[in-house]
Amino acid sequence: MKRFYLIGFLLLMAFDTLAQLSFKYAAMHxxxxxxxxxxxxxxxxxxxxxxxxxGYIGAFFCWMTLLKHVPVGPAFAASHLEIVSVMLLSVWLFNEHLGWPQLLAAGLIILGIVCLALGEHREATSS
Structure with a gap:
């Protein structure tokens, strides 16, 4: 089941990232x-x-599939990993600036996801 979560969230992040970067390219063109x-x-x-x-259609189907099996709290938090991936890829693809505020925010997003996942894991094992 852990493999399902990992693959599901990686696909969700990939589709969300594709959608955001594609919108940026479409706007530029x-x-x-x-x-x-x-x-x-x-x-x-x-x-x-x-x-x-x-990207949006793929993300929708990944999200709906994940919600059948994953607790909503950690799933919702993990679904926002695309913010970090878009930020990092934008530095490379669009020469956007990456400073300490962006790195701090990305770290806080990841820390929040880890905290929610650990809390959910503890709750599941104590039940």
Whole structure:
């Protein structure tokens, strides 16, 4: 069952990350922003917007599958690991700045997930 959790959350993180990065690429290729049909054609004319759709649909199905088997608290927290993965990949792909505030926030997200997982594990073993 641990393998199921690991694979499930890695897939969820991968799909969520794909969706966020694809939206960024789609937005970059559709510039300048204007509420016109020409702009919509630019958005839907690039494959990145479809990567975002695939990412969100994949994440939805991973999330629904995980929720059948995983406690909601740790699952909800772990589903936010994509914030860390998007941040790290954005440094590499988009040359975005990574400073101490971002690293501290990423560490706090990971620490929160670990605390919830340990608490859930202790609760499960004491029952």
């Amino acid at each position: 559709a510039e300048p922003l204007s509420m016109t049909t020409e702009w919509l054609w630019r958005v839907f004319g690039h494959p990145w917007i479809y990567g975002a759709f695939v």
